[in-house]
Amino acid sequence: MKVFDVLDVNIFGESHSPEIGATVTGLPVGETFDAGKVAEFAARRKSGKYLFSTPRREEDLAVWEGAQALGDGTYRLDGPLTVRIVNGNIRPADYTYTVTPRPSHADYCAWVKDGENAARSGGGRFSGRMTAPLVAVGGVAKQLLERRGILVAAYIGELAGVKGGSYSPTPPDYRTVTACHELPLPMLSSADEAAARAKAAAARGDSVGGVVECVIYGMPAGIGDALFGGMESKLAAAVYAIPAVKGVEFGAGFGLARMTGSEANDPFAVREGKVVTLKNDSGGINGGITNGMPVTFRAAFRPTPSISLPQKTVDLAHMTDTEITVKGRHDATVVPRAVAAVEAAAALAVLDAVLDAERQNRNR
Ligand SMILES: Cc1cc2nc3c(=O)[nH]c(=O)nc-3n(C[C@H](O)[C@H](O)[C@H](O)COP(=O)(O)O)c2cc1C
Numbered sequence: 059m060k061v062f063d064v065l066d067v068n069i070f071g072e073s074h075s076p077e078i079g080a081t082v083t084g085l086p087v088g089e090t091f092d093a094g095k096v097a098e099f100a101a102r103r104k105s106g107k108y109l110f111s112t113p114r115r116e117e118d119l120a121v122w123e124g125a126q127a128l129g130d131g132t133y134r135l136d137g138p139l140t141v142r143i144v145n146g147n148i149r150p151a152d153y154t155y156t157v158t159p160r161p162s163h164a165d166y167c168a169w170v171k172d173g174e175n176a177a178r179s180g181g182g183r184f185s186g187r188m189t190a191p192l193v194a195v196g197g198v199a200k201q202l203l204e205r206r207g208i209l210v211a212a213y214i215g216e217l218a219g220v221k222g223g224s225y226s227p228t229p230p231d232y233r234t235v236t237a238c239h240e241l242p243l244p245m246l247s248s249a250d251e252a253a254a255r256a257k258a259a260a261a262r263g264d265s266v267g268g269v270v271e272c273v274i275y276g277m278p279a280g281i282g283d284a285l286f287g288g289m290e291s292k293l294a295a296a297v298y299a300i301p302a303v304k305g306v307e308f309g310a311g312f313g314l315a316r317m318t319g320s321e322a323n324d325p326f327a328v329r330e331g332k333v334v335t336l337k338n339d340s341g342g343i344n345g346g347i348t349n350g351m352p353v354t355f356r357a358a359f360r361p362t363p364s365i366s367l368p369q370k371t372v373d374l375a376h377m378t379d380t381e382i383t384v385k386g387r388h389d390a391t392v393v394p395r396a397v398a399a400v401e402a403a404a405a406l407a408v409l410d411a412v413l414d415a416e417r418q419n420r421n422r
Contacts, residue, residue, distance in 0.1 A: 061295040062410040063287070064417065069192060071145070073185030079142040080191035081124075082198075082406075085135050086413065089202055093122060094131045096197035102239055102398040103193045119144060120194050141194040145187070157375045158382045163363040164301075169374060186301050186392055189399040196402020199409040206412060207276040211235040212400040213245040215271035215356060217393055218255035222246030225354040226310065227337060229273040242397050260390035263366035267302075268393035270357045270400045274408055277342060279333070279350030281411045288346020289353065289411055296403040297357050302392050305358030309341025324351075353408075357400055364388040 060066060064084045071078030097120065123140040125133035156174055159165030164184035181187070200210055213235050215222050223230055223245045235245070243249040259266045282289030294306045314322050317339075324335035335351050342353035364384045373380045389395065 061299075062292065062407070064413040065406060065410045067192075067195065067406055069188055071188075071191075072182045073145070073187040074182075075145060077142050077144050078188060078191050079140060080195045081138055081140045082195050083138040084410075084413065085139055085198070086202070087135050087137065089205070090128065090132050090134050091125075091198045091201045092132050093120070095201060096120065096194055099197040099200065099398060099401075100190070100193050103189060103395050139195065139198065141191055143190050143194065155382070155384075158371050158373055158380060160363055160382065160384055161369050161371055162360070166372075166374075174374070181301075184301055186389070186395070189300060189396070189402075192299070192406075193398050193402045196399075196405045199405035200401065203405055203409055203412065208278075208408060208412070209275040210272065210401050210405045210408065211275065212270050212272040212397045212404070213238055214242045214268055214393055214397060215245065216269035217243070217246060217252040217391065218259065218266035218268065220246055220248055220252035220255065222249075222252075225271055225273050225352070226339075229275070229338075229352045229354060232273075232275050235273065239397070242394055256391050259361075265362035265365050265389070266391045266393075267359050267361040268391060270359065270393065270397055272355055272357070272400050272404050274342070274353035274404060277348050277350070277353050277408070279348055281408075281415050282343065282347040284346050289343050289348055289407075290341075290346060292407040292411055293353075293355060293404055296407040297355070297400060300357070300396060300399045300403055302359045302362070302396065303357050304360045306355060308343060308353075308355045310339035311341070311356060314339060355404075357396075359391075359393050359396055362389050362392055 062084075066083040067080060069078075069080045100120070121142045122133055123142070124136055124138045126136050127133055155163070155165045156169070159169060164181060168182060168184065203210060209232050211232055213223070213230075215224055230245075238244040243253060246252045256266045282292070285291070290308055297303055297306050310317070310322070322339055324337050324340050327334055327336050333350065335349065338351045338354065340349070341355055342348055342351040364386065365388075366384055368381050368383050371380060371382050372378065
C-alpha cells in the first residue's frame with residue numbers, strides 16, 4: 059500500500075507476535091540519525107508513563123538494520139532502514155475476542171475480512187502497539203527534518219471534553235510545546251478538570267477521548283502538489299493510519315464551513331522581505347501546497363473501545379445477541395500516548411514531500 063511518493067513505509071508484526079517493526083525505503087543514503095534521541099522520543103509513547111495508561115509495560119528496545127553504526131549511538135543510512143522491536147510483556151489469553159467482538163474495536167471487521175482463524179489476539183495488526191515502530195521510524199524522519207529546519211510538535215488540545223491551548227489564533231512557541239512533553243496535560247487550560255474527568259471515567263470502567271493538535275514549524279513554501287499529491291492528503295493519510303483517529307482537520311478546519319469568505323481568507327502581507335499571511339486559518343496550506351506559514355492540524359481520538367463496563371455484542375458462532383465485559387490491560391484514554399504517534403506520522407508525511415521537492419529541484 060503506497061501513500062507516499064518517495065518513502066515506502068511498511069509496518070510489520072502484530073501486538074502479540076514475537077516482534078514488531080517497520081521498514082522504510084527511500085530515505086537519503088549517507089544521512090545520519092541518533093538512535094538515543096529516537097529512544098527518547100519513543101519513550102513518550104510508552105504505556106505506564108502517563109496517568110490513565112495501561113499498566114502493560116512495553117520495553118520498546120529497538121534494533122536497527124540497514125544503517126551503519128558509527129559507534130557513538132549514531133547511524134548512517136545505507137539503504138532500506140528496518141527497526142525491530144521485541145514484544146516482551148505479552149499475555150495473549152487476556153485478549154481473545156474471536157467470537158464476541160468488542161464494540162467499535164477492529165475485531166468484527168477483521169473477522170469479516172480475514173476469517174475466524176485469523177490471529178487477532180490483542181487487536182492484532184490493529185492494536186495501538188503498532189504505533190511503536192511507527193514512532194521509531196517517525197523519530198528518524200523528525201531528525202532528518204530538523205536538519206532542514208523543520209520542527210514537528212504535537213500536544214493535547216482537548217481531553218475528556220476539556221479544551222486547552224490551541225494553534226488558533228497563533229501557534230504556541232515550539233519550546234512551550236516541547237516543554238510539556240514530559241507530561242502533556244499542561245497545554246490544557248484546566249488540566250486538573252481533564253484529569254479528574256478521565257480518572258472518574260476510568261474508575262467507572264469507562265474511557266475518554268480527546269484531540270491532539272500538531273504544528274509543523276519552519277515549513278518552507280512550495281511543498282506539496284494538487285489533488286492526491288496535496289500536503290493535506292499526505293498528512294491525513296499518515297495520521298489516519300494511527301488507530302483510534304476518527305477526524306483530521308487543518309487550520310480552522312470545520313470552523314471554516316461556518317465563516318464567510320471575508321472572515322475565512324488569510325490576508326497576505328510582506329514582512330521582512332517575505333510573503334506571510336496575517337492569520338493562518340488555512341493551516342499553512344493552499345491548493346495542497348504549503349504557503350510558508352506553520353502547518354497546523356488537529357486529530358480527533360475516540361475513547362478507548364475496550365472498556366470494562368458490560369456491553370452489547372454478538373456471538374458470531376451462534377449468531378445471537380450477547381453481552382461482554384472486556385478484561386485485560388487497556389488505556390482509559392489513548393490520547394497522551396498518541397501525541398508522539400501524531401508527530402511521527404506527520405514527520406514521515408512531511409519528509410516524503412520535502413524529499414520529493416528536493417528530487418524535483420535536482421532534476422531541474
Ligand atoms: C497508543 C494507542 C494505544 C491504544 N490502546 C488501546 C487499548 O489499550 N485498548 C483498546 O481497545 N484500544 C486501544 N487503542 C485504539 C484501538 O487500537 C483502535 O480503536 C482500534 O484498532 C479500532 O480502530 P479505529 O478506532 O481507528 O476504528 C489504542 C490506540 C493507540 C493509538
